Amino acid sequence: MSAILSIKNLTKIYRRSHLGRTTSTVGLKNLNLEINEGEIMGLIGPNGAGKTTTLKLILGLLNPTEGEIFLMGKKLPDPTVIQRVGFLPEVPYFPRNFSVQEVLYFYGRLSGIAENQIHSRAEKVLDLVRMTKRKDKHVRECSKGMLQRLSLAQALIHDPAFLIFDEPITGLDPVGLTEMREMILSLNKSGKTILFSSHIISEVEKIAHSAGIMANGEMVKVLTSKEWKGQSGSLEKIFVDTIHERGGIEL
Numbered sequence: 001m002s003a004i005l006s007i008k009n010l011t012k013i014y015r016r017s018h019l020g021r022t023t024s025t026v027g028l029k030n031l032n033l034e035i036n037e038g039e040i041m042g043l044i045g046p047n048g049a050g051k052t053t054t055l056k057l058i059l060g061l062l063n064p065t066e067g068e069i070f071l072m073g074k075k076l077p078d079p080t081v082i083q084r085v086g087f088l089p090e091v092p093y094f095p096r097n098f099s100v101q102e103v104l105y106f107y108g109r110l111s112g113i114a115e116n117q118i119h120s121r122a123e124k125v126l127d128l129v130r131m132t133k134r135k136d137k138h139v140r141e142c143s144k145g146m147l148q149r150l151s152l153a154q155a156l157i158h159d160p161a162f163l164i165f166d167e168p169i170t171g172l173d174p175v176g177l178t179e180m181r182e183m184i185l186s187l188n189k190s191g192k193t194i195l196f197s198s199h200i201i202s203e204v205e206k207i208a209h210s211a212g213i214m215a216n217g218e219m220v221k222v223l224t225s226k227e228w229k230g231q232s233g234s235l236e237k238i239f240v241d242t243i244h245e246r247g248g249i250e251l
């Protein structure tokens with residue numbers, strides 16, 4: 001297996017200046033990580049652990065303070081590579097007066113899909129997220145579960161090879177959660193590599209091939225599913241023990 005994503009010594013220090021004083025917060029410290037093609041990796045960690053910072057750095061939404069990221073063999077930032085990445089943000093925002101279909105056309109155009117392909121791509125992703133019958137619904141009428149599925153459709157509109165999901169299952173009801181899990185697994189079966197963050201460790205355990213435990217801006221442990229399979233809840237135990245071994249969380 002070859003690494004599709006390779007992160008080397010990645011550090012992010014957030015600096016903020018106010019009234020002549022500069023404050024610094026460590027977002028991420030010296031992260032080294034590899035993800036193989038076709039893998040699903042879950043990032044877990046307490047609030048403020050650095051999960052979103054990691055995802056945003058890969059997406060180029062933040063500039064690293066130090067370190068390098070290689071994706072699909074190219075050093076980032078690289079506009080051709082980033083076009084092959086799909087992103088589902090933690091808090092999706094769509095214009096309230098757009099219909100579901102209009103949202104997908106809008107994102108399809110933004111992703112550079114040819115005009116004569118947009119309709120068929122939108123139909124395809126609507127089918128994938130089981131929203132074909134809801135395509136004329138307005139965003140303002142959508143439930144949390146529907147918005148999450150629309151967000152997934154938006155992330156898939158340009159048929160990316162690498163998917164980044166920030167908290168894709170948070171706040172979903174049991175049906176929505178099961179559907180999202182099935183969609184993630186089916187996307188992976190169709191060849192997509194997926195990196196996602198989550199607080200729901202029991203789901204990471206079900207979906208992921210590997211998991212990274214983060215705390216206080218550091219990657220503390222990377223585990224493969226072999227290390228937690230066979231014992232239900234064991235990833236949760238490894239997680240809690242790992243955080244305790246580090247003396248808890250710095251607040």
Ligand code: ATP
Pocket residue numbers: 014015025026027028045046047048049050051052053054217
């Ligand atoms: P959560 O589970 O709460 O979403 P997280 O693991 O995604 O947390 P990050 O959001 O990456 O954590 O935050 C890592 C650290 O960086 C935290 O200490 C946070 O306060 C800090 N941080 C994040 N964004 C900023 C910002 N824009 N400016 C300053 N500090 C920030």
